[in-house]
Amino acid sequence: MKKVLIISNMYPSMEHLSYGIFVKNQVEQLRETGIESLLAVNADPKTGKLNVLKKYAKWAMKVNSTFKKNKKDIGLTHCHYVFPSGLFSYRLKMKYGIPYVVTAHGGDINKMAKKGGRIREYTNKILQNADHIIAVGEELASDIQRDFGVEESRISVMSMGIDRKVFYKPASKEETMKQVNMDPNRTNFLFVGNIIQEKGVEELISAFNQLDRNYPDQVALYCVGSTKDTAFTERMKELAGASKNIHFIEPMPQNRLAEYFQAANVFVLPSYIEGLGLVALEAMSCGTPVIASDVGGLHYMLQDGAGVLVPPKDANALFMEFEKVVLNNGQMNVNDAKVDELLQLHDSKAIIARLTDIYRQYIK
Structure with a gap:
């Protein structure tokens, strides 16, 4: 079987551990099953027009050089994010006839493509010429069908998968709390994601501030994530004020991050948009139970009692759900059967088996 060229505009590095970590995880899991891959990725998260131009020019040279060196061995490209990553796969197909699979992650369709103009035109070309499209969530798949006229037969709904050897229930939540310096006598809320407006960080902190005023000795909030916009992050820290109960933490390796997930009473994801x-x-x-915005893939994931959904951009709705948890001694009831069903569906082993089947359809 020929090799797969993985093209992604996000990939982690030693300096930026969480930047596209889901792509790296999938690549490593594929390699464990015997799928040989080559990488042509961007590991630089810098923003700003000049930085973006520089890093994408460097990335383009890497894609081209990797392809030229390994042209005879490459049977397929798999790009993560429709634009800009998919543009490389599209051009390689047009010039050399190399088939490609593209994974749409959400922001590429719900944010980038909606800017219109050339980006939407490129997005349409990439989707129309893809041999197979993977959407990480049901709503995202529906958007691609509706907005770009892509037939359902070319789309698979498939998340990036969760490694349940890394993310698993602890023997003792209280002991895990102590390991990460959380106070077992408090209700500990956790957010993990980039510190950006679209993740609902402002509403999260506003809601927690209200909770903190009412229950100062009973609650804590941990925000684990990268700073992509320094000005926004500083503003969020100012919003948090002098509260000793709000903790901003830099990204960390996955096994350490799993301990935070295990320790928290509740995980919160108040995003404005979310592919999955x-x-x-x-x-x-x-x-750990979840409170999240009723958007995108979260709408499908947390329905039927698998978690709690709140309207996006609504700090008061978040506060009300937070308060319920505090008044219930840090506990939140969920539909365990639905949660187990979701975890089986999104287990990385099942995802990799499906992805391998897709690869084999197109690699000659």
């Missing part, structure tokens, strides 16, 4: 919300599944796999 893989971190919510990781929390659930660690036995």
Whole structure:
């Protein structure tokens, strides 16, 4: 079987551990099953027009050089994010006839493509010429069908998968709390994600501030994530004020992050848009219930009692759900049967088996 060239505009590095970590995890899991892959990825998260131009030019050269060196061995490209990653796969197919699979993660369809103009035109070309499209959530798949006229037969709904050997229920939540310096006598809320407006961080902190004023000795909030916009992060820290109960923590290796998921009483994901919300599944796999915005893939994931959904951009709705948990001694009831069903569906082993089957359809 020929090799797969993985193209992604997000990939982690030693300096930026969480940047596209889900792509790296999938690549490593594929390699464990015998799928040989080559990487042509961008590991630089810098923003700003000049930085973006520089890093994408460097990335483009890497894609081209990797392909040229390994042209005879490559049977398929798999790009993560329709634009810009998919543009490389599209051009390689047009010039060399190399088939490609593209994974849409959410922001590429619900944010980038909606800017219109050339980005939407490129997005349409990439989707129309893809041999197979993977959407990480049901709503995202529906958006691609409706907005770009892609037939259902070319789309698979498939998350990036959760590694349940890393994300699992602890023997003792209280002991895990102590390991990460959480106070077992408090209700500990956890957020994991980039510190950006679209993740609902402002509403999260506003809601927690209200909770903190009412229950100052009973609650804590841990925000684990990268700073992509320094000005926004500083503003969020100012919003948090002098509260000793709000903790901003830099990204960390996955095994350490899993301990935070295991320790928290509740995981919170108040995003404005979300293709799926893989971190919510990781929390659930660690036995931690989820409160999240009723958007995108989260709408499907947390229905039927698998978690609690709140309207996006609604700090008061978040506060009300937070308060319920505090008044219930840090406990939140969920539909365990539905959670187990979700975890089985999104287990990385099952996902990799499906992805391998897709690869084999197109690699000659």
